[in-house]
Amino acid sequence: MRAVDIQNKSGMQYIHLSFSEEIEKVLKRYPCEVTSRIHSLEISLNVDGLPLFKSSSLSMWPVLCSIHLEPVIVFPVTLTLGSQRPLDLTFLEDAVTEIKQLLESGLTFDGRIIEVKLSCIVCDAPAKAMVKNTKSFSAYYGCDRCEQKGFWEGRMTYQEVDGFEVRTDHSFRAQTQPEHHKGRTPLTELPIDMAGQIPIDxxxxxxxxxxxxxxxxxxxxxxxxxxxxxxxxxxxxxxxxxxxxxxxxxxxxxxxxxxxxxxxxxxxxxxxxxxxxxxxxxxxxxxxxxxxxxxxxxxxxxxxxxxxxxxxxxxxxxxxxxxxxxxxxx
Structure with a gap:
C-alpha cells in the first residue's frame, strides 16, 4: 500500500501518477528479450468518463495510456473522481507537462534512453469535444474534419462533399474558425496534429x-x-x-x-x-x-x-x- 496525494482540480478529487515511473513499471512486465530490443516506444492516450454506480452520479474521468507492444497494456496516469464531469481542463495539465518532457527527452530505462512517440489520443465524441475544448459534434460548427456549417435535418448533418475548407493542425491552433472553439486546451502544448492524431470515434x-x-x-x-x-x-x-x-x-x-x-x-x-x-x-x-x-x-x-x-x-x-x-x- 502506498500513500498518494489527493488534490482538488477541475471540481473533482484528483490524483496524478508519475508518467515515467508508470511506464517503467509496465515495461518491466515484458520479457527482457522484448525490452532489450526497444529503441523507440509508441504510446496512445485515452480520456473518458466512467460511471461507477447506476444509483449514483459519481463517476471517474481517468487519463489512460497504452504502450504499443504485444500484448498491449493499459495503465492510468491521472485519476479524477466527482459527481459531475470536470469543470475545466486543468486536470490534464500535469499529464501533458510530463508527456511533453518524455517526447522531448526520452525515457530512461535499464541504463539507456528510449525515444517516446505519441501515436494518438483516443476519445469518444463527447469526451473529444471536452478535451479539445470545442463545440459538440451536434453543433453547427462541430465537425472535426472540415469547417463547413452543419445543416439541421432532424439531427445535425454535414452535407457538403466538395468546396469546403479542411480543418488542419494549423487552423485548429490558430483558431481560424472561432465558432468551432470554446477556448484553449492544454493538448496544444503537445507536438501532435490536433486534426489528424485525435481520430474519429x-x-x-x-x-x-x-x-x-x-x-x-x-x-x-x-x-x-x-x-x-x-x-x-x-x-x-x-x-x-x-x-x-x-x-x-x-x-x-x-x-x-x-x-x-x-x-x-x-x-x-x-x-x-x-x-x-x-x-x-x-x-x-x-x-x-x-x-x-x-x-x-x-x-x-x-x-x-x-x-x-x-x-x-x-x-x-x-x-x-x-x-x-x-x-x-x-
Missing amino acids: YMHQACLGVMKKLLTIWTRGEKGRSRQTMISIGQVDVVSARLIDLQQCIPSCFARKPRSLRHLERWKATELRQFLVYTGKLVLSGSLGSPLVLQQLPCLMCESSICLIELKRDVFKYCLYERITIMYLL
Missing part, C-alpha cells in the same frame, strides 16, 4: 452509428419511406437463423457470438463490428432485393472497406474483395 460512429442505423432501416423501415427500405419479415428470420447457425463457427477470439436480429436493440458494438467486417456478407446473401435497400449497400461496403484497410493496409486487395462481395450479395 470508430466504435460509436461506425459500429453503433452507421451499421446499427442500416440494420434498423432494413428490419424496421425508415421514417417517411413506409416499407420501401425494409426487407420482409421472412428475410429477417432467414438472416437471424443464419446468424444463429454461425455461432458454432465463431472462434474464441471474438468476445460474443452472433445473435438474432430480433435482439438488435441490445447488440453491443463488438457484435455490430463482427457483422460489419465478417458475418454480414454471408448472412445477407439474397436478402437485399429492394431497390432502396440496394442504394444503401455502398454505405456498408465503404464502411467495411475502411475497417479492413485499417487492419491490413492492402488497398487493392480489399477493394477487389468488396467488389466480389457486392456481386455475391446481388
Whole structure:
C-alpha cells in the first residue's frame, strides 16, 4: 500500500501518477528479450468518463495510456473522481507537462534512453469535444474534419462533399474558425496534429452509428419511406437463423457470438463490428432485393472497406474483395 496525494482540480478529487515511473513499471512486465530490443516506444492516450454506480452520479474521468507492444497494456496516469464531469481542463495539465518532457527527452530505462512517440489520443465524441475544448459534434460548427456549417435535418448533418475548407493542425491552433472553439486546451502544448492524431470515434460512429442505423432501416423501415427500405419479415428470420447457425463457427477470439436480429436493440458494438467486417456478407446473401435497400449497400461496403484497410493496409486487395462481395450479395 502506498500513500498518494489527493488534490482538488477541475471540481473533482484528483490524483496524478508519475508518467515515467508508470511506464517503467509496465515495461518491466515484458520479457527482457522484448525490452532489450526497444529503441523507440509508441504510446496512445485515452480520456473518458466512467460511471461507477447506476444509483449514483459519481463517476471517474481517468487519463489512460497504452504502450504499443504485444500484448498491449493499459495503465492510468491521472485519476479524477466527482459527481459531475470536470469543470475545466486543468486536470490534464500535469499529464501533458510530463508527456511533453518524455517526447522531448526520452525515457530512461535499464541504463539507456528510449525515444517516446505519441501515436494518438483516443476519445469518444463527447469526451473529444471536452478535451479539445470545442463545440459538440451536434453543433453547427462541430465537425472535426472540415469547417463547413452543419445543416439541421432532424439531427445535425454535414452535407457538403466538395468546396469546403479542411480543418488542419494549423487552423485548429490558430483558431481560424472561432465558432468551432470554446477556448484553449492544454493538448496544444503537445507536438501532435490536433486534426489528424485525435481520430474519429470508430466504435460509436461506425459500429453503433452507421451499421446499427442500416440494420434498423432494413428490419424496421425508415421514417417517411413506409416499407420501401425494409426487407420482409421472412428475410429477417432467414438472416437471424443464419446468424444463429454461425455461432458454432465463431472462434474464441471474438468476445460474443452472433445473435438474432430480433435482439438488435441490445447488440453491443463488438457484435455490430463482427457483422460489419465478417458475418454480414454471408448472412445477407439474397436478402437485399429492394431497390432502396440496394442504394444503401455502398454505405456498408465503404464502411467495411475502411475497417479492413485499417487492419491490413492492402488497398487493392480489399477493394477487389468488396467488389466480389457486392456481386455475391446481388
